[in-house]
Amino acid sequence: QQQVKQSPQSLIVQKGGISIINCAYENTAFDYFPWYQQFPGKGPALLIAIRPDVSEKKEGRFTISFNKSAKQFSLHIMDSQPGDSATYFCAARGGTGGFKTIFGAGTRLFVKA
Amino acid sequence: SQTIHQWPATLVQPVGSPLSLECTVEGTSNPNLYWYRQAAGRGLQLLFYSVGIGQISSEVPQNLSASRPQDRQFILSSKKLLLSDSGFYLCAWSAIDEQFFGPGTRLTVL
DSSP: OOOEEEEOSEEEEETTSOEEEEEEEOOTTEEEEEEEEEOTTSOOEEEEEEOTTOSEEEETTEEEEEETTTTEEEEEESSOOGGGOEEEEEEEEEGGGTTOEEEOOOEEEEEEO | OOEEEEEOSEEEEOTTOOEEEEEEEESOSSOEEEEEEEOTTOOOEEEEEEEETTEEEESSOSSEEEEEEETTEEEEEESSOOGGGOEEEEEEEESSSOEEEOOOEEEEEO
């Protein structure tokens, strides 16, 4: 019940296209859902986050869509660029896990020029 | 602003040798601290977390240990490294919800 399931495992998108990464969770006590971006050899960086009281949050080309009833959330990268090529992790926090962040397995995104 | 440091950046150690990785956080007080390991091309495995000085919780039984001698210092240690200890070690801190990662240490055990 503490898991966060992420898909797809890898994704290839043409430059200018939309990249979509999906995550699902079971624990309804989770109350904070961040996305992290990781470039090779670097630590993950917080990209954008959402709380379950809103259905969408947008920051520049990055948008989180949140469906509380379905217990799913997704990251949309509009106008994908080669510089967006990285590994993306969804995560969830709160509930009985307390201060632990539960991470998805990650999605390797490659944006073709 | 808050900053998190890890050193060394890379490390090559023989099997059976000891290990000490250090992490320090600046610009915040009483952070929650975490050690993660990431195998090549894989996800993040939580190893240890700490909510205060001397308070360490272990997530995965192994030959690694952690200590928090000061509020903003977190140390990962081993008495004898195994080949399977190779990986990318990440320190992280959090205050409330947001969690921030350090630059990582690439450990290769030969």
